[in-house]
Amino acid sequence: MSAPRGRFAPSPTGPLHIGSLIAAVASFLDAKSRNGEWLLRIEDIDPLRSRPTEATAILKSLERHGLLWDGPVVYQSARLTRYQAIFNELLSRGAVYACACSRKAISLASQLACQRCDRPAALSDDVNWRFRVAGSNLRFTDRLQGSQDIVLKPIVEEPVLLRRDGVFAYQLAVVVDDHDAGITDVVRGTDLLSETFAQQALYQTLDWMPPSFAHFPILVDEQGQKLSKQSKAPPLDDRRVIQNLLFCLRFLGMTKLADEFTAVDPELLLQHAAAAWNPALISDIRERAVSHPSLSTL
16 A cells, blocks of 8 residues: 655735645645645646735745655646547546536526536537536545435536636646645545535546545634635735644644644754644544634634
8 A cells, every 4th residue: 555645735826824824734644644745736727816925925824834855846837738639538528518507596506507508519618617417416425424325416516627717727737736746644624624525526527536635624713714815814924834834733633742842943843743733633623613712822
């Protein structure tokens, strides 16, 4: 059996915040606790939202926090030919179809509009290409959240793989990237739990072995809203590396280690944390994600 291989895959649309650092720490510890590798991928697939300066800042911030990745950094913007090849394969299998539905039609879940899109007349440059997965009964077992199952609805829940502006969508890129990198374990927030169903279906369609998934609670603000770049989450303060890491460890259920650690070396702290890593501690906090202390405690 190959060694575990995890990854962290931020989008360079803004600086890291404490919520994204939690994701990095969780995936790092999960891999390193089993003597595995931890890879870094920059998800700059969207040229309109991605900024090279932010990618550079993310790398520097991770290094300052002792989160040192294995192997070269992978940039999605350099893998467009690979995505096109896999899309062409899906197209040849009849696994994708052109969709000219407006957002209004989709929000109304118009079955007639969906059927019209799945006909040759809909083919043009001004279409989204969707993954044909409706009606599939999808199941997987999450390491933290347990058994998950869903039946996807037509159009409304069939993900776009190639946007009408010619940009490959997240769902296609993430599956291709994780497969090509040999990722064995995906550790990420519960905000992405629903995305996993379509990804599982893509793995199945492509005859690829999916990684295991573990979705941990996300950090929210005092109003119960996800901490994110879109919600103007404050950027990570790289001058407070140890405080940031201790906050992450406490959030991930490692309070005892965080309270006892006195050194100032982030790499040493992460080594101790990897040795003490226990995903069951995360399971214990999954019901209290929205009651986490505010960021004023940092």
